[in-house]
Amino acid sequence: MLTLLHLLSSIALLVWGTHIVRTGIMRVYGSHLRRLLGHSMANAPMAFTAGIGVTALVQSSNATALLAISFVAQGLMALPTALAIMLGADVGTALMARVLTLDLSWLSPLFTLLGVFLFLSRKQTRAGQLGRVLIGLGLIILALQLIVTAAAPITEARGMQVLFSSLAGDTLLAVVVGALFAVLAYSSLAAVLLTATLASAGLISLPVALGVVIGANVGSGVLAWLNATPQPAPARRVALGNLLYKLAGLLALPFLPMLVEWMATLGFGAQTQVIAFHLAYNSLRCLLLLPTVGLMAGLCERLLPERPQDNGIAQPRHLDPTALDTPTLALANATRETLRIGDLVETMLARLLEVLREDRPEPGEDIRRLDDDVDALYSGVKLYLARMPRDDLAEQESRRWAEIIELAINLEQAGDIIEHMLGKVQNLKTSQRRSFSDSGRDELSQLHSLLTANLALGLSVFLSGDSHSARQLLQHKRQFRKRERELAHAHVHRLHQQVVESIETSAAHLELIADMKRLNSLFCSAAYAALEGSNTGKQRAAGETSTARELPNAEPLPGKPA
Template sequence: MLTLLHLLSAIALLLWGVHIVRTGIMRVYGSQLRHILGKGMTHTPLAFATGLLVTALVQSSNATAMLVTSFIGQALMTLPTALAVMLGADVGTALMARVLTLDLSWLSPLLTLVGVSLFLSRKQTRLGQLGRVLIGLGLVILALQLIVTAAEPITAARGMEVLFSSLTGDTLLAALLGAIFALVSYSSLAAVLLTATLTDAGLIGLPVALGVVIGATIGSGLLAWMNASVQSPAARQLALGNLLFKMAGLLLLPVIDPLVGLIQLTKLDPATLVIGFHLVYNTTRCLLQLPLIYLMAHICQKLLPEYKQPDVVARPRHLDSGALDTPSLALANAVRETLRIGDLVDSMLNRVQVALHEDRPGLDDEIRRLDNDIDALYNAVKLYLARLPRDELSEEESRRWAQIIELAVNLELAGDLIEHMLGKIHNPKTLSRRAFSKDDLEELSCLLGHLADNLRLGLSVFLCGDERSARQLVIQKHEFRHHERKLAHAHVDRLHERVLESLETSSTHLELIADMRRLNSLFCSPAYAVLERVQPSIESLLLGNEASQHTLTRLPASKV
């Protein structure tokens, strides 16, 4: 029982090591790998080579599949090109299996020592995450050694010999076990490494091992299919094509025994034969299937046609779940989706501007739908960021995380506020525009124009983090406040002059100005997040702007 526990713990260590290497590489070089994949979109051979390279680095074709799925889901990559990338990923997995089965026992303690030193001393830096990768590689090599040691007494047990001998001659069952192990371990690489180790220890025969290798390859395709089942039709088409390509390996099962007799003529040890078969099998299969990617893409598009269903509310376009293992990518996705919310708020302001001057049918419904879209995207961004592990973010990433949340909240509040503003502009009883005076309309329209300008500048500051633009935004915020006060006073003067339209809409007019003041504060909030990084207190900025504010107060209202 203790021996079996040692074997299971060694297998668990192998899986954990592969996971650490994959996540470490994605966190350090995730954006670069995404860029490399993007560059490989033009030619089929280049896409194949790109998939091979990326998978060799992250040691997981599943990680490559998640990156490619995000590209094809955003229409940044065609289906045939994505299939070529996945074929290259299969070869990359086989190459890494060959590297990791070399005699690297001397390297394991060195990698672990250096990796732990880097990770503990510089945990939140790129160098610290690189140390994490070295730890994972050291654990993989150590786990393979422990599996060999733990398997030796098991091979001598009569019961285990009978158990594994039952698989002899049933290659289909062996393939099924390989697929199950790849699904459970979330890695076909780990399944192949374990199979090679157990074969070398004499625990399983070579025919069974080859069947397990074929099954593990199919298991990785099943895993990609399961991950894509809730994604876009294009992502499901890619997963289906990838799975169908891998299932072609089942054609080899009837000829496993003659194939074993052929490869045993090489006189190599069993582990080398298993790894060599995995490499040759994947390379040959993928090269033969590479010219068929356009045919496979056509078949998948026929089997899983894309259909357009009317969206009740907007759906997120950039919140790729596959990027959550790479915080920098995930934050960039959240930024893009938040900017999309900002564009929707800008559209709402434009419709309020229209509502001031004309009675357009359906305007209320348009603004209501836009506000619903904003609410939906805000919730999506919020839940997406909640899935990021905060304790693993660097200081800069944590700051960016907080900025995204703050702006998303402000934009959601702004959407609600703008919807209420439209209700004040329209007479709820007659569903017509309130009869503002000509001067009132010009003032409100002017304030809305300034408000839209501040929103756009605020989104630019949020995206770029430019200090000069942030200072300009703060100045424009105070210019808006000064302008808003002057217009409010001008409105009161018209009340004194007994202008009938102004008297009838006075309450609504002043409420709208107050709402715009609140919106202005929400739109200008990104400036303070930027300026707090370059100065300890914002008060010095405000004091520095007193002169400009004093100058503004002396200008006539027509020039403000």
């Protein structure tokens, strides 16, 4: 029992190592890999090569599949190109399996020691994330050695020999086992490495090992399909084509007995034979299928036709889930979606002015529809940011994360306030059948104009973080407050003069002014975050300067006299 536990823990260590390498590479080079895939759209061979290179780096065809699926979902890549990338990803996985099964035992302690040093000393930097990758590589190599050690006693157990020998006569069962392990481990690479290691230890026969390898390929296709299930039809077509290509590899099963007999004459070890089969199988299959990407794209389009499901509510456009492992990209996506919320709020403000000036019902209907859109996009941004690993964010990235969520919250609240203002105006015009005086309407229009300008400037400050624009925004906020007080006093003066329209609409008029005051505070909040970030940078620079001056033998700062 203890021996089996050691084997299972070694397998878990192998899976964890591949996960660490994949996430570490994506966080450091995720943007570059996405750019590489984005630039490989000229032809199928170039896309095929890009798929090999990206997968060899991230050590996961599933990660490459997520990138390709996201490109197709956003309309940035054609389906045949994405399918060519997925074929290249299978070859990239096979190449990395070959590299990792070389005799690299001496690298395990070196990678682990160096990786831990870099990760702990520079955790929030690129060097720290590269240390994370080295730790993962060290764990993979160590796990392969532990699997060999733990499997040795198991091979001598009579019961285990009977269990694994039962698989020898059922190749399809071995395929199913391989597919299940690839799905559970979230990595076909881990499944292939484990299979090769168990075969070298004599725990499983060569026919079973080859069946498990084919099954692991199919499992990675199933995994990509499961990940693409929530995506729109264009994205699911990529996963479907990838899965169909993997299933096409099952045509090799009838030839396995002859292949095993021929491989037995070569005199190589079991591990070498399994890895060589995996590389040859994927390379030959993918090269033969590469010319068919256009036909497969057409088949997938027929199997998964576009079915528009427009419920009238806006959906996020920029929240790419595959970018979550790359914080800079994920934050940029969230920023773009938050600015989109700001545009919707700006449109709501414009419709509110129409409601104040006109009696048509259409602007009010637009405001309610737009508020539903704001709520939907805000929920998307909030959940997207919640999925980001904040512990691994650098200080600047963590600050940007907070700025985005704060502005999204403020814009969502602004949308609710505008909808409530709509209700007040419509209630005044329809239920009470009253209207604002000409002076009162002009005053509300003036505040509305200032409010719209502050919203636009606030979004600009949020995007640029410019301290000068932030101070200008705060000045505009004070000017708005001053104008708001002046107009409130003017309204009270009209009440003193017994202006009938002002008396009838007094409560609603003052409430709308108070609502605009709240909106102005929400729109100008971005200025404080920008100024806080600027002051933090200045304080850090000042601290470094004072530290240098305090050290007796400190070198002078660049540009400063010694």
